[in-house]
Structures are given as C-alpha cells and as structure tokens.
Amino acid sequence: MYRIATRLVLLAISTGVATAGADTLTAIEPRPDAPPLELEDLDGREHALDDYHGQVVVVNFWATWCPPCREELPSLQRLWEVLGPDGLVVLGVNVGEDADRIFFFTADYPVDFPLLMDRDATAIDTWPVRGIPTTFVIDPEGRIAYRAIGAREFDHPAILERLRGLQRSLRRDAPAAE
Amino acid sequence: MGPLLRDTIIGGLALAMLALATPLASASAGNTGVVQADTDATSGLTTWTWRGEDLSLQLAQLLPDQTRAFFRARGFGTEHADRIAGHCVFQAVLRNHGQRAAIEVDLHDWRSHGPEGNTRPRPDRDWQATWAQEELPEAARIAFRWALFPGEHRFEPGDWLMGMVLFDHPPDTPFDLTLRWRMAGEVRQARLPGLRCADDQRE
Structure with missing residues (x-):
C-alpha cells in the first residue's frame, strides 16, 4: 500500500514537472575539460572517458532509487539506439549501489549502454554534481559541452539535433582523407 | 513484467483516475505565485505546489513509515532510520521553469514558521558528521547524501531536481515556509502558508 502510495506521490510530482523543459540542455561556455572517469561496468570491464576521445559521450549520473533517473533512463536507451x-x-x-541491485533493476529497465559502478561515490565527487540525475555531454575533444540537471527526454528532437551538431563538428574538423 | 514496472503502471493508472476524479483541495495566493494543495484520496497525503514567475516548488508529504522504510532499505539501522523519520519529511521538486536566468538556492536561507518558532531545513551537511561519527556504513551515507535535496544548488533554465527536505518539526505540525532564492543578483522570497507535516498515525 505504502509502495503504491509513494509511487502515486512521485508520479504526480514527476509527471507534473518533467514535461516542460524536457528538451533543454545548458551550453557550457567556455567548455572545461571533463574530469577523469575510470570505472568498471557490471561485467567487470573497465571504461575510461579517455578511451572515447574523438567521440561524443553522454555521461549520466543516476541511482536505482531516484524517480527522475528511472524516468529518463528509457530515453537514454533510445538516444543510444x-x-x-x-x-x-x-x-x-x-x-x-552494488552490482546485484543494479542487475535486478535492469530487469525492469533494460538498457544496452554501459552501466558503470561508482560504489564509493569517489568519481561523482570529482564532477560538478550536487544532485542526481545530472547529465553531461562531452565533446570529441573531451570537454563538457552541455549539462542537464534533472530528467530529460534525451531522444527529443531538439536534443538529438544538438548532439548531431557536435558529431557534425567532429566530421568537419577531421582532416581530409589523402 | 517485473514488479517495479507493474507497480509503476498500477500507480500511473490510479493517478490518472485520481486526476480526473479528485477536485483541487484548496488554492491560496502567496506574496508571489499561488499555492495549491492536492490531497490524494488513496493515501491521504497532501502535495503543495507553488509556482512563481520563474521558480516552482512541489512539496509532497512523506509518512514517517515511508521515510523509515526508504533508509532501512539502504543500510540504515532501526535507530538511525527512526531518528530521520522523526523529522518532518517532504519529497521536494524544485524547478527553474523560466527562460531568463539561473536561480541559486540555499536551503539554509529558507525558514519554516511553526508553533514552536522558526527553524530552517536540515540539509545533508548537517547530518554527515554525525553519520561518520556513529560509523554508519558507507553505502548508507552515500544514499542519504544523494537522496536529500542538495543544500545549495544553481538551476539553469529547464533544470530541476527532486529530493527529500527535512524540517525539525514533529509529525502533523502545521507551518508556513519562507523560500528565498537569488536570481540575476537579486534575493527574492515567497511565503507558502498552511503546510503540514504528515501524521505518524495514518495507516
């Protein structure tokens, strides 16, 4: 009973506030270098932000108990697709949180992109984050280009266009093939 | 279908029905903006919504049992979970819905005005030294930190966050809340009248 009542309250809140501004990203100018990020995923594979230099990277800080995080997770999956x-x-x-809790959570919220574990919250402390969810868009040079605090619809056309713009800038800047 | 998804769907359907069937309980004007109170017919819990020109805030009552259960599930022992649940706890959502400028919020600047005088919310920073001294598990302290609404935050247009806000009032206490925030170099404030902590006796 309490579980459903809690969900009602949280749904009432999130549905009321998540619609407006679902497509906004805050541009960060000048773009600072992204802090380092080196963490293992659920399979024990190490991921470092540096490994993705030259690509646009969306870094999303989240937790299973965080209602807005759950709300936006499917849209991150669609963005990835x-x-x-x-x-x-x-x-x-x-x-x-630990791998077991995240693993069981993904039965209800399946995603294909890597889920990294910051068990002792040391990584998040090196990023400019005060609340979750917070999401950063890292440009191909490894700099923070955009930030979003609170849930978004990450496959909203306006957000897709901004991210495509970053990807296009990469291709424009790439040296011509000889 | 997993249990979490099933409950969410059930909750969503119930919410949709409630939205159609339940009239707004009350609405009153503050210094700026309007406060609206909605009481959920199923749970009996009230959510207050205030919407100003650029800032909006929702405060949803949480039962002490809900607070207790949340923290017990994240590594808190009975005594510590009871200590948190003994406070007046709301799930807050704060949003910069304007398009004009960033909004800076510091919970230390807010004031609640109850029968026993004025006090301010108790953000995470007020608790962590105690948790460390009493050697709470690291996972519990991390969950507590990120579950509470951040003590200080800057909201760009479109930004919003959800988190728990704790007041030093016992259950079922009525109080008014004065919000203060900074926007474009100016301090602004609004008073939300007639809030009430959830009642611990509710089943």
Whole structure:
C-alpha cells in the first residue's frame, strides 16, 4: 500500500514537472575539460572517458532509487539506439549501489549502454554534481559541452539535433582523407 | 513484467483516475505565485505546489513509515532510520521553469514558521558528521547524501531536481515556509502558508 502510495506521490510530482523543459540542455561556455572517469561496468570491464576521445559521450549520473533517473533512463536507451551507430557513447554512472541491485533493476529497465559502478561515490565527487540525475555531454575533444540537471527526454528532437551538431563538428574538423 | 514496472503502471493508472476524479483541495495566493494543495484520496497525503514567475516548488508529504522504510532499505539501522523519520519529511521538486536566468538556492536561507518558532531545513551537511561519527556504513551515507535535496544548488533554465527536505518539526505540525532564492543578483522570497507535516498515525 505504502509502495503504491509513494509511487502515486512521485508520479504526480514527476509527471507534473518533467514535461516542460524536457528538451533543454545548458551550453557550457567556455567548455572545461571533463574530469577523469575510470570505472568498471557490471561485467567487470573497465571504461575510461579517455578511451572515447574523438567521440561524443553522454555521461549520466543516476541511482536505482531516484524517480527522475528511472524516468529518463528509457530515453537514454533510445538516444543510444538512434545515435550510437554514428559513434555517440552513453555511459550511465550508478552512484553508491552494488552490482546485484543494479542487475535486478535492469530487469525492469533494460538498457544496452554501459552501466558503470561508482560504489564509493569517489568519481561523482570529482564532477560538478550536487544532485542526481545530472547529465553531461562531452565533446570529441573531451570537454563538457552541455549539462542537464534533472530528467530529460534525451531522444527529443531538439536534443538529438544538438548532439548531431557536435558529431557534425567532429566530421568537419577531421582532416581530409589523402 | 517485473514488479517495479507493474507497480509503476498500477500507480500511473490510479493517478490518472485520481486526476480526473479528485477536485483541487484548496488554492491560496502567496506574496508571489499561488499555492495549491492536492490531497490524494488513496493515501491521504497532501502535495503543495507553488509556482512563481520563474521558480516552482512541489512539496509532497512523506509518512514517517515511508521515510523509515526508504533508509532501512539502504543500510540504515532501526535507530538511525527512526531518528530521520522523526523529522518532518517532504519529497521536494524544485524547478527553474523560466527562460531568463539561473536561480541559486540555499536551503539554509529558507525558514519554516511553526508553533514552536522558526527553524530552517536540515540539509545533508548537517547530518554527515554525525553519520561518520556513529560509523554508519558507507553505502548508507552515500544514499542519504544523494537522496536529500542538495543544500545549495544553481538551476539553469529547464533544470530541476527532486529530493527529500527535512524540517525539525514533529509529525502533523502545521507551518508556513519562507523560500528565498537569488536570481540575476537579486534575493527574492515567497511565503507558502498552511503546510503540514504528515501524521505518524495514518495507516
């Protein structure tokens, strides 16, 4: 009963506030270098942000108990499906939870992009994050280009266009093939 | 279909029905903006929504049992979970819905006005030294930190966050809340009248 009542309250809140501004990303100018990020995923594979230099990377800090995080997760999956084939990377950084809890959570919220584990919350402390979810878009030079605090619809056409713009800038800047 | 998804769907359907069937309980004007109170017919819990020119805030009552259960599930022992649940706890959503400028919020600047005087919310920073001294598990302290609404935050247009806000009031206490925030170099404020902590006796 309490579980459903809690969900009602949280749904009432999130549905009321998540619609407006679902397509906004804050441009960060000048673009600072992204802090380092080196974490293992659920399979024990190490991911470092540096490994993706030259690609657009979306870094999303989240937790299973965070209602807005759950709300936006499916849209991150759709973003990954739409722009992943063109080289965009999505990294979901779970804060403070263990592999078992995340694994069971993904039965209800299946995603294909890497879910990294920041068990002791040391990684998030090196990023400019005060609340979750917070999402950063890292440009191909490894700099923070955009930030979003709170849930978004990441496959909203306006957001897709901005991310495609970053990808296009990469191709424009690339040296011509000889 | 997993249980979490099933509950969410059930909750969503119930919410849609409630939205159609439940009239707004009350609405009153503050210094700026309007406060609206909605009481959920199923749970009996009230959510207050205030919407100003650029800033909006929703405060949803949380039962002490809900607070207790949340923190017990994240590594808190009975005594510590009871200590948190003994406070007046709301799930807050704060949003910069304007298009004009960033909004800076510091919970230390907010004031609640209850029968026993004025106090301010107790953000995470007020608790962590105690949790460390009492050697709570690291996972519990991390969950607590990120579950509470951040003590200080800057909201660009479109930004919003959800988190728990704790007040030093016992259950069922009525109070008014004065919000303060900074926008474009100016301090602004609004008073939300007639809030009430959830009642611990509710089943």
